[in-house]
Amino acid sequence: MEEPVHKKTRTDDDDNVALVLYGVDDLKMVPWEKPLPKPGEVLLRMQSVGICGSDVHYWTAGRIGDFVVTSPMVMGHEASGCVVAVGDGVKNLQVGDRVAIEPGVPCRHCDHCKQGTYNLCPDMRFCATPPIHGSLAHYYCHDADFCYKLPSNVSYDHAALLEPLSVGVHACQRAGVCLGSKVLICGAGPIGLVCLLTAKACGAAHVIVTDIVEQRLEVAMAMGADQVIKVDTKDTQKLANQIREKMGGAPNMAIECTGVEASVSTAIYATRSGGVVVLVGLGAAMATIPIVNASVREVDIRGIFRYRNCYPVALEMVSSGRVPADKLDHMITHHYKLANSLEAFETAKTGRGGAIKVMIHCD
Known part of the structure; x- marks a missing residue:
């Protein structure tokens, strides 16, 4: 795939670089034109960007489902930054504000958007999902109303974690986790861990987590x-x-975060009759699961897709201490500079050094 040419129109101090995916196993750090904020947008000096499993999958497979990389794409969507310029009409932010970036910007006009289920918007523009560029660069522009001003006690790293934490919020909301809930979480990767944090913040009385890695x-x-x-x-x-015995009864709900067929089956079998199984992990397009067992026991099976209206909740949980900062720190196992992004992605892909969440620092 041929590299694009980006015209140099600014001083060296304004030069921008970005980590760009050109195709399968073809990631490069390249010069990238510094954007200018359009009306309703802010220009951000990027700070912390976490690597998600979907980023790695695009790199190694070139696609996720129907989303296919057909042209160069800037990576990164778990992000935080500092406002350095504002476009016309922006009133909620000003230069110098530190922000967390909700990466999906919906059309705002379709029925889903009007009904509040904007994560299902068919015209969603989501960072680092083809053909939309991500935020793994020195500079990046984003819609101001999907940037959330950070209180002083929330770091840039923790702000970047609001993206996966919002998945945990949405999953627990779909599951109906509340005070006293008994919750099974299948998978102790980054998403399983944020579901754990959220379930505890919601008042879950007992949470069991399963995984194959000690x-x-x-x-x-x-x-x-x-x-x-x-x-x-x-x-x-x-x-x-075994799960039921260890918990002293069946969990009220299970949050399945692996996408592995056997794990989905386990979640269904373990959940109490009348309970809920939420499918967060994405595995094979077709799966064999005990659907009759779920049906006759009225176990609801619910999917989730990203999140909606969850960033403010996630931010409040972190800023208030309902999700303690030291718990979030356990997730961030590796730190890299933007210049070393290729090494960071290799670490995330291989899991070397016990990698859970790899964080890239752009500034």
Whole structure:
């Protein structure tokens, strides 16, 4: 894929660089034209950008489902930055404001947007989802009303984590987690861990986390899990019984964060009759699961897609201490400078050094 030419029109001090995906296994740090804010936008000097599993998947596969990389695309969507310029009509932010960036900007006009379910907007423009550029650069422009001003006690790193934390908020809302809930979380990767934090912030009385990796379960315990189970059997009903026994009863709800068919089956078998299973992880397009078991026991199976109206909630949880800062710090295992982004992506892909969340610092 041929690299685009970006005209140099500003001083060296204004030069911008970005991490750009050109195709499968083809990531490059290249000069990139510094954008100018349009009406309703702000220009941000980027600060912290976390690497998501979807970023790695685009790099290694060139697509996720129907979203295919067909032209150069700037990476990054878990992000925070500082406002350095504002476009016409911006009233909620000013130069110098520190912000978290909600990466999806909907059309605002369709039925989904008008009804509040804007995450389902068919014309959503989501950072680093083809063909929309992401924010892994020195400078980036974004709609001001999807940038959230940070209080002084929220760091740029924690602001970048609001993106996956918002997934946890949406998942727990869809599951109906509340005071006293017994919750099963399948998977102790970044999304499973933010679901754990959110469930605890919602008042869950008992949370069990499962995974196949001991080190991640240790992190889950450090982040507040009541119990963990290392998955070492392919017998999903046996594992479900083990979960129920360890919890002292069936969980009210299960939040499945792996997308693995066996894990989905375990979640269904383990959940109490009349409970809820929320599917967060994305696996194979077709799966064999015990649907009759779920049906006759009235176990609701609900999907989620990203999040909606969750950033303000996630930010409040962090700023108020409902999600403690030290718990978030357990997730961030690696730090890299923007110039070392290729190494950062390699770390995220291989999981070396026990990588959970790899953070890139752009400034």
